Amino acid sequence: MGSNGKEVATEIRPYIRVYKDGSVQRLVESPIVPPSASDPETGVSSKDIVISQNPPISVRIYLPKQALQQHQKFAVLVYFHGGAFCSESAFSFVETKFMNRLVCLANVVAISIEYRLAPEHPLPIAYEDCWAALQWVVSHSNGDCGSDKESWVCTYVDFDQVYIGGDSAGANIASNILLRAGSEGLQNGVKIKGAFLTHPYFWGSKQIGSEIKDVKRREKLVMSTMWHLVYPEAPGGIDNPMINPVVEGAPSLAGLGCSRLLVSVAEKDPVRDRGISYYNAVKESGWQGELELVDVEAEDHSFHILVHHSENAKKLIQRLASFLVSCAGHGRKSFQFPSRVSRI
Structure with a gap:
């Protein structure tokens, strides 16, 4: 009771x-916070719009300060927030703080998706909402910017520079979006150039790395119980390929629909070994792209968002921004990342 x-x-x-x-x-x-015409800390502008009434999907769009000062187009990041598929929001304080910093540092347009949450809206609804939102973004690429289109997207987005990313459950969504984009394609032939998965929420019935081995204890871990709550009808349960992308019979990760991928994990994160396993599986799959791994010592799951004021959080956000900058080019020399970072 x-x-x-x-x-x-x-x-x-x-x-x-x-x-x-x-x-x-x-x-x-x-807490939920409103968008800002100009964030006091970063100068980033943001606004919220409803992109679909049925299904109900909204987004928060972020513009870097330079967008209002220069007549140019910018790379776009379509972002999926974390929260185990059942909490948090694209409009929350911690997500907004993170996005403002990332947009400022990377000098990109960002579109953060407000997808429907489980258990009221069980999976795969969140996946479908995010796919629909990404398709809405790229639908602006045909040059037709009528009254039914969003002016910021039409005016400021370079559709040759489309990226996606997410943290935790959002990183899981991003991975599944990449597979779908690789097999189905996006509207108007738009391609996803790069993606980052931060502390991806993956799991499975069998132990990987330092995870607990005992089956009964594993079933009681939050990674298992949460998945059963948010996707009770998942074929295969905790070994459904959407949560366990390395399970036997899962779609080949060689089909990921982007040309560059950054996976980041944290030492104290319970799903750390899953992220590393995913990285290794992509590397061994025959995927034809540039793959990078960042491993942060002495930090826990989604620390860069939940403890956004810490020095390590700022450094990881800078790391993600550098990845986007190097992907997009912007006339700058490409960054080179090591496969492992011992401390940042």
Whole structure:
């Protein structure tokens, strides 16, 4: 029984509580904040728009300061926020803080997707929302900027420089989007040039690396219980390829639809070994692209967003920005990354 007198059906502490009447209580969330005409810290401008009424999908669009000062087009990052598919928002304080810094440092346009959350909207709904949002972005590439189009996207986006990224569940979404883009393609023949997956939420029934081996204990870990909550009908359960991309029978990672990929993991993150396994699987798949791994010591899952003021958070955000800069070019010399970073 919850403190509100309702009977609890499922509880995954400290994240979420689901009651038998179907109502949901999210226990840890960052407050929602409005967009800004000019962020005081970075000068980044942002606004929110509804891109679809059915299904209901919204986005927060970010413009670097230079966009309002120069008549030029910029690379675009389509971003999927984290939160285990069931919490957080593209409009939350921590996500907005992160995006403002990243847009400022990388000098790109960013479009952060507000997809529908589980368990009210179980997976694969979030995947479909994010795919629809990405297709909406690239639909502006045909040069037709009528009243039904978004002026910032038409005016400022260079569609030869499209990138996607995400953290945690958002990184999982980004990986699955890359596979779908590789097999189905995007509107108007637009290609995804690069992507970054930060602390991707992958899991599976069998132990990898330093993970707990005991099957019964693994089933009680939040990585397992959360997946069953957000995707109760997943074929294969915790070994569905969407959560376990290296499971036998999963689509080949050689089909990832981008030419450059950065995977970042953190030493204290429970899903760290999954990220490294994914990196190795991509490397061994025959994928024809440039692959990079960043491993940060002494940090935990999504620290760069949850502890956004820390020095390591600032350094990792700079690392991601440098990746976008080197992908987009902007007339600058390409950066070279080591396959492993011992400390940043």
